[in-house]
Amino acid sequence: MRTVEDIEIRFPGSLAEALAWQADEKTRGRPLAGGTDLMVQWESGVAAIPERAVSLWGLKELKGIRETPRGIEIGAMTTHTELRSSPLVREKLPALAAAAATVGGRQIQNRGTIAGNVANASPAGDLAPTLLITDGLATAASASGRRDIPLAKLFTGYRKLDVRADELLVSFTLPALPAGAREKFHKIGTRAAQAISKVMGACRVRVQNGTIVSLAVSLGSVAPVPVRLPELEQWIAGRRVDLNLLEEVERRASAEVHPIDDIRSTATYRKWVSGRLVRALLEA
Amino acid sequence: MPATVQTRDPRWVGQGIPRVDAEDKVRGRAQYVDDLLVPNGWHGHVVRAPVPHGLLRGLTPDPAFDWSRVVVVTAKDIPGPNCIVSHDRSMPVIASDEFLYAGEPVALIAAPTLRLAREAAEHLRIDFEERPAILTLHEVADQFKHNDPALVKLCGQTIRKGDAEAALARAHKVVEAEYTAGHQEQLYIEPQGLVAEPTGDGGVFIYGSMQCPYFIVHELCEALALPPEKIRVKQAAVGGAFGGKEEFPTWLAGYVALLALKAKRPVKIVYDRHQDILYTTKRHPVWSRYRTGLNRDGTIAAIAVDFLLDGGAYLTLSDVVMYRGILHAAMGYRCDHVFVNGLVARTNTVPSGAFRGFGAPQAIWGLESHVDAMAAAAGMTPHEFRLKNCLVQGDTTPTGQVLKWSVGSPAVLEKSLERCRFDEQWKKCSRGKPGAKSWYGIGVSFFAHGAAFTGDGEARIKARAAMDLDWLAPGRPGGIVRVSSTEMGQGALTVLSQLAADGLGLDLSRVSCPFPDTALVPNSGPTVASRTTMVVGSCVYGAAGKLKKALEQFAGKPIASGKEFDEIASAYLNKHGRLRVEHLFVLPPGTQWDQKTFRGDSYPGYSWGCNVAEVEVDPRTLGIRVKKITAFYDIGKVVNPVLAKGQIEGGLVQALGYSxxxxxxxDRKGRFDASRMQTYIIPTMQDIPEMDLDFVEFPFDHAPPGAKGVGELPMDGLAPAIANAIEAATGLRMRDLPITPEKLYEHSQKNLGR
Known part of the structure; x- marks a missing residue:
């Protein structure tokens, strides 16, 4: 009977060393970031206990937030605390900063990381919708090189990512909020703090002279993966914002999602409140 | 002033002094069971039934496993009758031929490490034949409504006053509704945990986390085939209990004791949170149906109640939970014709058990929701209706008890309504107004809570407290409180110390109140039923007074100062050694109670309370925020106002979670679905509303210095106050707890169809 104590946890000195270990099945370990999801899953028996884990927490190469021509680049081991308090993220990716501030409590925010939140690939992961609305990229590295993955294609199924066993997520590159656009994040949780989402969502919208130029909207906890609402986004472009539009948005957003019942909420409530939430995101 | 009078002046009672155990706990010195070093101790593990109902055919050990490294206990190893002596003898310590809930113990294993014990469990095959199971309150309520003979009644009891059916037939209006609530987990911070050690004389010493040390002695002595004096039980520091450590620790004590006696060494079991939620008692789910009649003038003509509790697999103490429930189900209002029909039904789930309020919150949930429905039918506001109909001094309860003394009604109601300007705020309620950014609502509940044991409980237990005159330290004589009441975070040690100090007329530093040990304390009853301060406290106060008198007799003069006490007490101790005096609790003169018909004085006294909840509902999401609670309580003489308020604040938060x-x-396997703190959602600091709390004191003169119960009271009335406020905010009447946005949405959709 294996327990958490049986896991061999290895601490690479560099990203290159970690990638070298991951390249070989014999040395490969479960990537471990802040541990806020994995430790709980291992302890509770929800996730299988691996032979080995590779702790990425101390790797300096995976830290940091900087502005690049392609967008804001965020290292994989950036914590929720760093995201919520970074002036750059708060200004250029305000929905992400807002989402990071709602993850767990302060202790979790000090340990949990952006890559951990994404790699856990839970439909209730609070950061995912705020990443999806940027049309950004995730970068995965392996011993043989690097690969950019559009975020829209990263989440392939329930708790599944398009990342190979020999790869590690190393950074995210997220186009900044363009001039004239705004972003919002809203979470409907089970309580006022320390809540896992029933439904949460984010939007990035550009409105000119009362007309919607473009909309990116994403919801979590309504499908096996975090989703964008392409039908709504396509339909809404070029329309004027008024009460009728908002009512139609509510109806369409609700129609476009197919959530399920679980311990936190019901399919019918989620479907209804998805429409309400998207409408609230669009209301100024 | 003569010294004897001075000593009767309360000095400590009424003061909000810090808890006597605070420093140990703040500094981390307090030793909880899992902090204790257990030399040569082994870990115990429980092997459990995999399905909710089955016939146990046998246990097959895997021959490939080395069983010499562990000790296994099955029902066959139980020396006496295989039962826990609770309110009946139906529940086995370990299932032998049939199991009635998923998780019921079928075997116990002890090993040097917990890992080995669990590994052994994986090598023990349970052979069983699955039987059909009833899993939910919903199923038993349906059986009850349709008179289905398949309903398994664990017990029943009625209360009759006048002729409710005839009065309903005559009534101007009849108001009917059903109310339900699910399980609630106590979620104490410290999970359940006990250690058992064999003693040299063939007995066993059990210590750890518990509320009621003597329960373990009395409930296990048959199964262990030991005389009570060979079962010694001692409480360690307890990190919260709320009723969850009332009867459950006896089960756990059975597991560790059987393992320790067979392994001939100490055995410890400490549950992790997951096990604790899955396999320990919870608040009884309730289904109640109210049929009430109104007269033309807005008075109540009749109250008829069916009150059904889901008892889980075995009776344990569900009968008394139901008794407290039915005694509160029609309480608080003037009515000549009352019929309450209480019963407890079996489901194939973990036996339901004690939880703060003990049936009263389940009853008051229905009653106080229904009072709003009656007010509406009478064309009155909820507060006018309550003020018009509430019981006051001289009135008669459903059991025929005349409220002769210490009646905080209508004071608590009037004060609360005034403090929150209910009348003004009531007019501002949104009632689901379209287009609003936020819906506001205010709601009230009003209730009494029987203080001390129900019915003949106190008369049967004859609670005693002792005070020992002894050396607290070399050269420092003092009084040691000897009671079986336990500190579980509520402040019992502090309050009992205050009462002892005032009884002796001495400074607090000359009093000590250690954790109880059945080898050293008399049985002052369990620490339950909001009885500790009132009943046991009064005994301590009385015993301390007697101790002082004895010393004064010894000295031949009154003791006027601490210095005199030190001299006289030292002289006494040097001459005679330790002195013990006891005091017995006596029910008020003229107390009459018929346990068969439930007529008479069901409780020696009542505490009273009123809760006003103000809520905001977000029309966009139907999210509910409780913004403010205004509450007044009559708990008699308030011994420690800071601790009493702390009890109420904490209890209201627990009630907020319930609401x-x-x-x-x-779940489909018959197990609790929200079995981790990730999924079992309790309030955080961010969810806690503003609270405006206060007391009105109507001292209870038959238990000096006049305290009544407080512990359970805050759990009683918040849920209906919130439901009433939610109706005022949204126009939706919610009759099932907890009230969630999902249920509000579902209900709003149903209403649209009308």
Missing amino acids: VMEKIGI
Whole structure:
């Protein structure tokens, strides 16, 4: 009977060393970031206990937030605390900063990381919708090189990512909020703090002279993966914002999602409140 | 002033002094069971039934496993009758031929490490034949409504006053509704945990986390085939209990004791949170149906109630939970014709058990929701209706008890309504107004809570407290409180110390109140039923007074100062050694109670309370925020106002969770579904509303210095106050707890169809 104590946890000195270990099945370990999801899953028996884990927490190469021509680049081991308090993220990716501030409590925010939140690939992961609305990229590295993955294609199924066993997520590159656009994040949780989402969502919208130029909207906890609402986004472009539009948005957003019942909420409530939430995101 | 009078002046009672155990706990010195070093101790593990109902055919050990490294106990190893002596003898310590809930113990294993014990469990095959199971309150309520003979009644009891059916037939209006609530987990911070050690004389010493040390002695002595004096039980520091450590620790004590006696060494079991939620007692789910009649003048003509509790698999103490429930189900209002029909039904789930309020919150949930429905039918506001109909001094309860003394009604109601300007705020309620950014609502509940044991409980237990005159330290004589009441975070040690100090007329530093040890304390009853301060406290106060008198007789003069006490007490101790005096609790003169018909004085006294909840509902999401609670309580003489308020604040938060968050169901395997803190949702600091709390004191003169119960009271009335406020905010009447946005949405959709 294996327990958490049986896991061999290895601490690479560099990203290159970690990638070298991951390249070989014999040395490969479960990537471990802040541990806020994995430790709980291992302890509770929800996730299988691996032979080995590779702790990425101390790797300096995976830290940091900087502005690049392609967008804001965020290292994989950036914590929720760093995201919520970074002036750059708060200004250029305000929905992400807002989402990071709602993850767990302060202790979790000090340990949990952006890559951990994404790699856990839970439909209730609070950061995912705020990443999806940027049309950004995730970068995965392996011993043989690097690969950019559009975020829209990263989440392939329930708790599944398009990342190979020999790869590690190393950074995210997220186009900044363009001039004239705004972003919002809203979470409907089970309580006022320390809540896992029933439904949460984010939007990035550009409105000119009362007309919607473009909309990116994403919801979590309504499908096996975090989703964008392409039908709504396509339909809404070029329309004027008024009460009728908002009512139609509510109806369409609700129609476009197919959530399920679980311990936190019901399919019918989620479907209804998805429409309400998207409408609230669009209301100024 | 003569010294004897001075000593009767309360000095400590009424003061909000810090808890006597605070420093140990703040500094981390307090030793909880899992902090204790257990030399040569082994770990115990429980092997459990995999399905909710089955016939146990046998246990097959895997021959490939080395069983010499562990000790296994099955029902066959139990020296006496295989039962826990609770309110009946139906529940086995370990299932032998049939099991009635998923998780019922079928075997016990002890090993040097917990890992080895668990590994052994994986090598023990349970052979069984699955039987059909009833899993939910919903199923038993349906059986009850349709008079289905398949309903398994664990017990029943009625209360009759006048002729409710005839009065309903005559009534101007009849108001009918059903109310339900699910399980609630106590979620103490410290999970359940006990250690058992064999003693040299063939007995066993059990210590750890518990509320009621003597329960373990009395409930296990048959199964262990030991005389009570060979079962010694001692409480360690307890990190919260709320009723969850009332009867459950006896089960756990059975497991560790059987393992320790067979392994001939100490054995410890400490549950992790998951096990604790899955396999320990919870608040009884309730289904109640109210049929009430109104007269033309807005008075109540009749109250008829069916009150059904889901008892889980075995009776344990569900009968008394139901008794307290039915005694509160029609309490608080003037009515000549009352019929309450209480019963407890079996489901194949973990036996339901004690939880703060003990049936009263389940009853008051229905009653106080229904009072709003009656007010509406009478064309009155909820507060006018309550003020018009509430019981006051001289009135008669449903059991025929005349409220002769210490009646905080209508004071608590009037004060609360005034403090929050209810009348003004009531007019501002949104009632689901379209287009609003936020819906506001205010709601009230009003209730009494029977203080001390129900019915003949106190008369049967004859609670005693002792005070020992002894050396607290070399050269320092003092009084040691000897009671079986336990500190579990509520402040009992502090309050009992205050009462002892005032009884002696001495400074607090000359009093000590250690954790109880059945080898050293008399049985002052369990620490339950809001009885500790009132009943045991009064005994301590009385015993301390007697101790002082004895010393004064010894000295031949009154003791006027601490210095005199030190001299006289030292002289006494040097001459005679330790002195013990006891005091017995006596029910008020003229107390009459018929346990068969439930007529008479069901409780020696009542505490009273009123809760006003103000809520905001977000029309966009139907999210519920409780913004403010205004509450007044009459708990008699307030011994320690800071601790009493702390009890109430904490209890209201627990009641807030019960009202709008704590949802736990039964999954397809018959187990609790929200079995971790990730899924069992309790309030955080961010969810806690503003609270405006106060007391009105109507001292209870038959238990000096006049305290009544407080512990359970805050759990009683918040849920209906919130439901009433939610109706005022949204126009939706919610009759099932917890009230969640999901249920509000579902209900709003049903209403649209009308």
